[in-house]
Amino acid sequence: MRIVLLFLLPLLASVSLPGQAAAGSGLYFVGFTDKNVDGVDYPFQLDQPEDFLSPRALARRDKHGTPIEKLDLPINPAYERQLHDLGLSIWLRSKWMNGVVIVATPEQxxxxxxxxFVDTTYYAAPLQYERGARLPLPAQLDRPAPQVASVPVAEKFYGFGWKNLQHLQGDSLHRMGFRGAGVLVAVFDGGFPDVGYKDFLGYDQEAAVPANYDLVEQDSTALDGSTHGATVLSTMAAQHPFFFIGLAPEARYILFKTENSRGEHRMEELNYAIALELADSAGVDLVNSSLGYTTFTDSTMNYAYEDLDGRQSPASVAIDRAFARGMIVVTSAGNNGADPWLHIGIPADADKAFSIGALDDTDERAYFSSLGPTADGRTKPDVSAPGVLIAAVASNGQGLTAANGTSLSAPLITGMTACLLQAVPDATNQEILDAIRATASQSAAPDTATGYGLPNFMAAYRYLRQDPE
Known part of the structure; x- marks a missing residue:
């Protein structure tokens, strides 16, 4: 894993409580051959999806004409019981991958x-946490939405957030009243400390955040850990008039800690895939992922460029599955354009990932922004956004940070996409992304450096509405 941001200036699937793990224990993925949904003990039915999907998730699927299929059904609990009978504990569950992550030794x-019923097993990571696990709570979408100050859409009131907004022609959408209201956004990152400050989410207390999940430590909150996630989040969600207003301050945000600061292993990709499942079940519309995977602490897990075909990583596969269910997943292309790797990372290689490169202050490719195409020749990045000296709120909510990286480019696109989703609620996820590409600066000649170029979100709105320029 590599969190794709460079700081320059200061300015769940349910889990079982792990017991005392044996020495040498690690985290292993165990994939099942099937779900045996026709077995006498299987408790879920395709014609009763309300038992495993939220009303919001079902409404999104109805909008996109996506049927409920076996992939959506939870794994067979009888299989879990047999693993428990072997003295093993379940760390995470995945219905889309039809398997579990267990705590085990190689001998087990x-x-x-x-x-x-076991099809495959493989090593995912060392066991680094012995924390008390919790069952993740459903997203509390009945909690009040954040209270957003109604201020004129102008630089004086938007403060340091104005340049981010105007560069993407988002100020026009904001003037029309489209600031992300009604859109549910998930953010995947390494932690979100101090987001209870009103400068971030508009809530008076952390408990009002609709949901947050820590898939890494399995403890009670993701509102701790790396400050990276809080910085990324601020570009979208911050709402402090005269200092900083983000690009989608009226959207609602669910936060997922998927990145382990103690090392880089394939487990993070499993966390990512399972977070997408949880986001889908909660009814999330849009995901921001300022993350990338190329090389790992355990070098035997490293990818090669030839692997970037969108089919090798569970994270990349999960993005395509999320898209098929009506979601949009915006992800950083990567910061490897000036180092030997050079190319985009995983999961930016996914066919349906909206992969974002970085531009400098002249709207040319930033020197560090990763290059496409994918190994099988598809255009990536999809589009590019400003990524050099981007203003964001400091992680404690008390100041400003200026940062470089596609980690900042991605949430700028996510924030404006949330506004577009509000503005054109009948548009499908494919129609939204097609409109952004079709109206970007290089729509006629996309390349492997910046993709379709710099988006113009007001033009995308007109394109969707079929309004004349």
């Missing part, structure tokens, strides 16, 4: 492999 894997 033999009996697991012998189970008739």
């Amino acid at each position: 894997l033999g009996p697991v492999d012998d189970l008739p």
